[in-house]
Every structure is written in structure tokens, then in C-alpha cells.
Amino acid sequence: xxxxxxxxxxxxxxxxxxxxxxxxxxxxxxxxxxxxxxxxxxxxxxxxxxxxxxxxxxxxxxxxxxxxxxxxxxxxxxxxxxxxxxxxxxxxxxxxxxxxxxxxxxxxxxxxxxxxxxxxxxxxxxxxxxxxxxxxxxxxxxxxxxxxxxxxxxxxxxxxxxxxxxxxxxxxxxxxxxxxxxxxxxxxxxxxxxxxxxxxxx
Amino acid sequence: xxxxxxxxxxxxxxxxxxxxxxxxxxxxxxxxxxxxxxxxxxxxxxxxxxxxxxxxxxxxxxxxxxxxxxxxxxxxxxxxxxxxxxxxxxxxxxxxxxxxxxxxxxxxxxxxxxxxxxxxxxxxxxxxxxxxxxxxxxxxxxxxxxxxxxxxxxxxxxxxxxxxxxxxxxxxxxxxxxxxxxxxxxxxxxxxxxxxxxxxxx
DNA sequence: ACCTGAACACCGTTCAAGT
DNA sequence: ACCTGAACACCGTTCAAGT
Numbered sequence: 001x002x003x004x005x006x007x008x009x010x011x012x013x014x015x016x017x018x019x020x021x022x023x024x025x026x027x028x029x030x031x032x033x034x035x036x037x038x039x040x041x042x043x044x045x046x047x048x049x050x051x052x053x054x055x056x057x058x059x060x061x062x063x064x065x066x067x068x069x070x071x072x073x074x075x076x077x078x079x080x081x082x083x084x085x086x087x088x089x090x091x092x093x094x095x096x097x098x099x100x101x102x103x104x105x106x107x108x109x110x111x112x113x114x115x116x117x118x119x120x121x122x123x124x125x126x127x128x129x130x131x132x133x134x135x136x137x138x139x140x141x142x143x144x145x146x147x148x149x150x151x152x153x154x155x156x157x158x159x160x161x162x163x164x165x166x167x168x169x170x171x172x173x174x175x176x177x178x179x180x181x182x183x184x185x186x187x188x189x190x191x192x193x194x195x196x197x198x199x200x201x202x
Numbered sequence: 203x204x205x206x207x208x209x210x211x212x213x214x215x216x217x218x219x220x221x222x223x224x225x226x227x228x229x230x231x232x233x234x235x236x237x238x239x240x241x242x243x244x245x246x247x248x249x250x251x252x253x254x255x256x257x258x259x260x261x262x263x264x265x266x267x268x269x270x271x272x273x274x275x276x277x278x279x280x281x282x283x284x285x286x287x288x289x290x291x292x293x294x295x296x297x298x299x300x301x302x303x304x305x306x307x308x309x310x311x312x313x314x315x316x317x318x319x320x321x322x323x324x325x326x327x328x329x330x331x332x333x334x335x336x337x338x339x340x341x342x343x344x345x346x347x348x349x350x351x352x353x354x355x356x357x358x359x360x361x362x363x364x365x366x367x368x369x370x371x372x373x374x375x376x377x378x379x380x381x382x383x384x385x386x387x388x389x390x391x392x393x394x395x396x397x398x399x400x401x402x403x404x
Numbered sequence: 405a406c407c408t409g410a411a412c413a414c415c416g417t418t419c420a421a422g423t
Numbered sequence: 424a425c426c427t428g429a430a431c432a433c434c435g436t437t438c439a440a441g442t
Contacts, residue, residue: 016435020408025409027435028407028408036435089291092353092354094357099359099367102370103369104369106369106370110372115373117380119376120373121385125392131334132331135291135334136291136292136330151294152294152296153294156296156297157304160301160305167304167308167311170321171321171322174321178319178323182402183326186402186403187327190393190397194392194394197399198391198395217415218416219415219416222427227426227427228429229416229427230417230426230428233416233417234426239416405442407442408442409440409441410440412436412437413434413435414434414436416431416432416433418429418431419427419431420429421427422425422428423424423425423426
């Protein structure tokens, strides 16, 4: 039921009240099954993750490519549900399918020689970045790109004068360069690089 | 007015209706000054950023330390207003003070020899991470840490069996190790490392 | 014991009408 | 021209009361 609404109208419509209505009862009844809205969203995420394609086995040398692909799949899955991404960001999901995702990321990191604390803290960082990107980017396309007028930030940056903002001036065009996909790929690549390279201080 | 509410009761209370009420008028009146809630939050962020302490000038060799400090200041400023952080994540702020923050981060990166596309895309990645962390971590302390019961995710990970989840098993304790501050520092360090090292594909 | 109607305390946004 | 009362269309959560 919840999934039908989610598919057809987006997660943002899966509210306690809406769900209750669909089930011909009052909102109080939903509270018999979940504690609060966060828990409801957690359940929806895990259902969605059931459809996440985990990377096929492959040569160990390609761990990094496979990891990036996995993170991209996860991100694009959340992209379709920006408001779910926004709740997931503050959720610490605990469902079986999310656990599987953590496990797979960890295994790929370990194959790549990233172990111990760097791997443990790295999973967190990578999954958090994926979620944040979906929460961020997703909303922008959800709302109309047209009626906002040309994005205010873009305008402000384009107009920042070279004397007051020399740093911006030097990379002005690069700030808006690349497709979303290129930037996403690079971001994952850079984070993985850093996670692999930087040993946390003891 | 808005800032008084923000200081005393949190940004989440600075709603169109609440603000209107405080000004002894109806909610419609606020729409004369801002287009929507997102714009209202954008204005609040910029006001807050006015108080952000930019790093003092220093030896070029310390650019990295100074960058991390700046990002930590920004994060802890947002930490105090988790729900603002959540809107900022989907906001692309455009206020003067936010522009100043972008400029400062860019300058520090450039001092460190990170230029062009890596610097441009790097600012985005670093500021987005700061915001996401505040949005994420902040909420957890906003709600009671006690009544949720012990965090569900922590429980699920502690109980993941070693056969089904060998990756998790190998770093089980590290997944929860470190203080928030240590993990934040490491995350910024790792991202900066990656941003500096990974050249985007042409 | 299990479920829920109805209420409480809110939201954002719009628009016709008033000054 | 500028502002706003009142309405529309919603929210999450609780609790007394019903089956």
C-alpha cells in the first residue's frame, strides 16, 4: 500500500495521515505498527534497497570501479526519492538490506587493502555522501528549474567581482562545469582515495 | 525577530505562521518579503554566517590545518541549528556571507596548490559534507538519546553474524570508535587529501 | 487486548478583499 | 499599491473511549 503511493506520487506523500486514509482508518492506527514517521521511512528505504543490484564478483583489481558503481546505484536509487533521501540522512537505517549494503562496501574496501578504522569510518563517509547528494540534487529537479528564475547562487557567483573574490575569479567557470554524473564519479573517487590514504590519528 | 526565536527556540520554530504571529499579522504578510520557506531559511543562514570566524593569516604551509579549522567552525555553527542544516543542504545559499565562505575555502585550497577544477569541485564537496554532517549528527542530539532505546543500527551491527557478514565482523568495534570530533577531523582530512590527489577525468 | 475517533497543536501557500 | 483575513489543504502525535 505504502509502496503504491511511493511509486505513484513519491515518498513525500506517504504520510501517517495519507496512509491511514488509504487503509480506511484514522492516523492513530498506524502507530500500532511503527513508533513514528522516521521508523516508517526506515521501512520504506529497506524495501527499496531490496532492489539494489550488488556488484557481480570480479577481479580484485577492479574493486574500486565496482565500489564506485555500487555507490552510484545506491545514489540513483535515492535520486528517485529525494525526500526519502532527506529522512535517511538523519536515520541511521538498520534494516537487513541496508546492513547488506554496508557489508558489501566494507568487503570491497577490504579487497582494496583498506582495512580497520579507515574502512569502518570510510563506509560511513561514503554512504553519507551518497545520501547527501541525493537529498541535495534530488530536490532541485523535484521543484521546477524554471520558475525559480536562474539560480540565485549561480548569479551571485557569476557576479562576484575579481578584486573582492580572487579565489572565485580564478575558477569561476569550473564551479559550474561538468555533468552531475561526472561530478558524482569524481567525488566518490576522491573520497575513496582519501579514505585509503589517510590514517586516522591514534 | 526571527533571530530571537531562532536563538531561543531553534530554527525549526521560525515558521511562516509563527513569525507572522510574532509580528501580529497573518502568514500572508511574510510572503511580501520572501518567496517561500527556503528563501527564509537562506536569509537566516547568512545572518548566522556573519558570526563565522575566518582563519587568521598564517604560514602557507599550514593551509590544510587552517582549512580544516574553518570547516570545523562552519560545521559546529550549523550543529547548533540542525534543522537549518537540513534546509541548507537543499538550498545552494547565495548570501554575501556564504559567498565569503566559498571564497575563503577556495583561497586556502589554492594556497595548497589545489587549483582549477579540483578546487572548484572540491569546495562543493567539502561544504556539502560539512552541512550533511550537521544535518545528520545534529538531529540525533536534538531528539532524546534515551527514549529511542539503544540505537537500532548499532544493535543490528553488533548482532550481525560473522559468517553472513565477514566484512562487518572484521571491523565491528571500529564502526563505533572515536569521538564525533575525531571522526569529523579525519573525514575532512581524507576528503581534502582526495580532492588534492584525484584529477577529474577530462 | 487491540484498535481508533476525535482532538490538539500545528504547517505552507493562495487569493479575494480591504485600506 | 500595498497588505492581510480567511480559507484550502494538509501535517504528526496523543489519549480517552469503544469493540
